[in-house]
Amino acid sequence: MxxxxxxxxxxxxxxxxxxxxxxxxxxxxxxxxxxxxxxxxxxxxxxxxxxxxxxxxxxxxxxxxxxxxxxxxxxxxxxxxxxxxxxxxxxxxxxxxxxxxxxxxxxxxxxxxxxxxxxxxxxxxxxxxxxxxxxxxxxxxxxxxxxxxxxxxxxxxxxxxxxxxxxxxxxxxxxxxxxPVADYAELMQALFDFPAIKAMLAGGFRMRFDAMHAVTGPYAKAIFEGLLGAPAGTVVNGTPLPDFGGGHPDPNAVYAKDLIDHLMAPDGPDFGAASDGDGDRNLIVGRGIVVSPSDSLAVLAANAHLAPGYAKGIAGIARSMPTSQAADRVAQKRGLGIYETPTGWKFFGNLLDAGKVTICGEESAGTGSDHVREKDGVWAVLLWLNILAATGKSVKDILAEHWREFGRNYYQRHDYEEVESKGANSLMDSLRDRLASMSGQRFGTLVVSEADDFSYKDPVDGSISTGQGVRIVFSGGSRIVFRLSGTGTKGATLRVYIERFEGHADLHDLPPAEALKELIETAEAVGEIRKWTGREAPDVIT
Known part of the structure; x- marks a missing residue:
């Protein structure tokens, strides 16, 4: 009835x-x-x-x-x-x-x-x-x-x-x-070389996956410990709990600190990974090194052909506007299409459906491909494992070789969480009011070459999205991006994205905070963050 x-x-x-x-x-x-x-x-x-x-x-x-x-x-x-x-x-x-x-x-x-x-x-x-x-x-x-x-x-x-x-x-x-796992696990086996990954794990390669008491626990246990034969205990925090065990299921340096500390130890595993509440984000960690999401996207795009499901190559790459331009350098060298979209996975859907791109990614720890129409945390972990099995190299070595070939995009995201909405909106309004006059301004050694409020015209259906974030680009390609996030439930989250390209291999091992120091100071000067938010420092840096 x-x-x-x-x-x-x-x-x-x-x-x-x-x-x-x-x-x-x-x-x-x-x-x-x-x-x-x-x-x-x-x-x-x-x-x-x-x-x-x-x-x-x-x-x-x-x-x-x-x-x-x-x-x-x-x-x-x-x-x-x-x-x-x-x-x-x-x-x-x-x-x-x-x-x-x-x-x-x-x-x-x-x-x-x-x-x-x-x-x-x-x-x-x-x-x-x-x-x-x-x-x-x-x-x-x-x-x-x-x-x-x-x-x-x-x-x-x-x-x-x-x-x-x-x-x-x-x-x-x-x-x-x-x-909930069976159909997904079947799809993963069609994309990746499970026998090669299984042989690597059986040969002494050690990994840890932190499911953060969120949804990927059953998937990780079935795939990593089941189908791939990793030892019991490889998956930690693997039982989904209504309160995520009192934790925050966000795979970043703050909330996945235990995993990162474990991988930083001299006798730590070879590989570590984590996923988030609903399983669409990922964190990749090698022994002694944390992989930034932007670098992860670029590495996966450059090496996807090593996995059976992508052996014929990829059609193109899409990234959200705030994501670093590391993927652009892969696309340029490999002759692939590159698309810059607003933040939000929905903007990748038309590009994927039209066959314009195969791999997509966002700086907020999301990567995925045309196998589904969402970002996919376990997929990213499996593609990394496939690359490691195919090359026999460590995560640190793969990154170093990638930077030598393509250069390194130093990158950080500074999050100011639960900021009073009025102040956050005033900060963005102030930036937008000054965009027209910003070109040519000097901040220390940095000179603004262009500044805009990002808008996007979908190349498939022609739809237009405006007001997607303020971009300030400096001579030489460094960038600062200011954007308010739409994923929180209280106040506003101000996100400031800071990026600098470095082509010289002898400068690829700087701490990101050192490499980005002048840009970080410039972000405060341009955005007047303290004035509008009352915050002296970001809550989270990723």
Whole structure:
């Protein structure tokens, strides 16, 4: 039996870069999640009896909203929902399922790398039929609908037991509970040389994977310790927990410090990696060296041909605008197309679908390829392992050789978290007001060659995105980028990206803070960060 429930709109359900994200208590308000889900169902295009994939990262409130979404899908005419067992489904695995099962879309319940628990963060994101995040035309239509919604539909019967694999019915709809790992693991085996990686691990190569008590635990155990034969205990923090074990599931130098410390020890493993809350980000660490996400993208693009799934080469590379230009240098030398997009994986979807690019990446620890339409943490780890197995070299040696061939782009991102929104917006407005007069200005030895507010015209569909971040480029190619992030749930996150190219091999071993010292000082002078935010230093440097 279908019930139609009267409701009233909320005025704050505008999706950000990766869906709607708020604190858990905010989502627990009466009808809050239902309003947003119904608004999605009201605006997305789908055939009659369409299939819908549903899953999440296991964070607090995950199961309750999955059960709501199942009951609402049944009331809204879906023919089948495909749900990860116990509500678990990594974001890349969800993308793969949407594509493999030709679903009309999917609902991914996650706040990615943000903290979990009863007072933590929660999120709802919609992915379209190609497996990628909904484009702006859908998120904007959804937001408009949330402001006018008056009712939602839901079946009265409870959702089936999410722990039991198999099919049941809810009204006229089939509910299919699936192993969340099986299809994804099958795809990985088609892309990478598992026998070579397995032989490397059996030959004494040691690795550690930190799942951060997030969604990739089951995937990592099945793939690294299962299919590849790594010793038990290779995967640490491998059980998904609603509060991520009290940790922050963001694979960076602050929150993955234990992993990095382990790899910095003289007797540490050869290779370390971590992934985030929903499994789409990655951290790569070699013994004695942390690989920056921008460098990782460039190395993977330059060496992808070593993996069977990319043996014929790659079509091109795409990166988000704030990501370092290291990948551009690979594209230029290899004669590949290079595309600079706004931040947000949804901007890569058209390029991937059109066959213009094969590998994409963002400085925020996300890399992926055309195998799905999301960034993919475990995929990146496996491609690194494939490269290590094929070359027999260490992570440190691979990076050193890469820099010798392409030069090194020194790079840092400075995050100022939970900044008062008014001050953050004033900082950006002040920068934009000064852009026209900035060219030619000198800051120490640095001279501004150009400055703009990044805009993007999609080369496939012609859509235009503006206001994507202020870029200040100096003679010689160094850059400072200022941008407000859309992934937080409180205040604003100011991100300042600092980059300098160094072509001389004898200068490739400088500490990044030393190599970037003048640019860091210039970022404060240009952005007036202390004035507008009251902050003396960033909260996180990556």
């Amino acid at each position: 279908i019930e139609t429930v009267a409701t009233t709109p909320y005025d704050d359900q505008k999706p950000g870069t990766s869906g709607l994200r708020k604190k858990v208590p905010h989502f627990q308000q009466p009808h809050y999640a239902q309003n947003f889900i119904q608004s999605l169902f009201d605006v997305v295009e789908r055939p009659a009896d369409a299939a819908l994939v549903i899953g999440g990262d296991g964070r607090f409130f995950n199961r309750e909203v999955i059960e709501l979404a199942i009951r609402m899908a049944a009331a809204n005419g879906y023919g089948r929902v495909i749900v990860g067992q116990d509500g678990i489904l990594s974001t890349p695995a969800a993308s793969n399922l949407i594509r493999k099962r030709q679903a009309s879309g999917g609902i991914v319940l996650s706040a990615s790398h943000n903290p979990g628990g009863p007072d933590g963060d929660f999120g709802i994101k919609y992915n379209i039929s190609n497996g990628g995040p909904a484009p702006e035309k859908i998120t904007e239509a959804t937001y408009r609908r949330t402001k006018e919604i008056t009712e939602y539909k839901i079946v009265c019967e409870p959702a089936p037991d999410l722990s039991k694999i198999g099919e049941t019915r809810l009204g006229d709809m089939v509910v299919e509970i699936v192993d």
